[in-house]
Amino acid sequence: MPIVDSDPVGQRAPWPTLTHKASSAPAKRRILETANTLFYGDGIRSVGVDRLISESGVTKATFYKHYGSKDRLIVEYITGRDLMIREFIETIIANAPTPEHSILALVDMIVTAIEGPGFRGCPFINAASEFTDPRHPVRQVVADHREWYAERVGDVFRAAGHPLPGDAGDEFILARDGAMTGGYAGDSIAATTALQRAVERIIADTHR
Structure with missing residues (x-):
């Protein structure tokens, strides 16, 4: 089944959600919000790019368009x-x-x-x-x-x-x-x- 840009569902972290300004691309915001949940909940190194892409509900091309690499997203x-x-x-x-x-x-x-x-x-x-x-x-x-x-x-x-x-x-x-x-x-x-x-x-x- 192809990946579509849909809203991700993730466990709420015990901190306010990270967000971009309203003018930022919704997909980029979802990737960061997903990383915020997964990196904090499961550890940064244990979360791979494929999981970030899947749980963000974006395509691989969209992920690399906005972040280029996992390292950039981590920072x-x-x-x-x-x-x-x-x-x-x-x-x-x-x-x-x-x-x-x-x-x-x-x-x-x-x-x-x-x-x-x-x-x-x-x-x-x-x-x-x-x-x-x-x-x-x-x-x-x-x-x-x-x-x-x-x-x-x-x-x-x-x-x-x-x-x-x-x-x-x-x-x-x-x-x-x-x-x-x-x-x-x-x-x-x-x-x-x-x-x-x-x-x-x-x-x-x-x-x-």
Whole structure:
């Protein structure tokens, strides 16, 4: 049976769906959305081009027209994740009444992700584990994302009056990493509870 350009059906990932601007080709958008689901759920290297094509509901010619190779799609996938999370975090921070509320709202975001359906850990840690060369474009996106995240949280702690905001940002990211990993590999309730306790201790330093 020939492949036709129809809407793909995939399991919902515990993150907002990656999308192109409305002007982008619908087929290209479907390929990226399918990659977002499959790469996160099953691992990047384990998902082949044929499966991407099949579950996107596009032809092989359409896939290569828009992406050229799986490697290019992988980089766009992780870059899209980066941009999506940055925008999401900035929205949370902007909508919080105080810096301390921003931190607590970020914790709630992490807890919601961990407790959500289809959670499989941090997509950036997962991607880094599959691409061991730190010079690889995927690792560069991951490194940039983590550096931005720690600095942005540090900015919030600085606004809250923390005496060592940079250290606080690093500690927050470490606690977040542990919760994301433990929440997937072990007891999600224990992981999220430990995250909340750790962040409460970091916040407490602001009031000393």
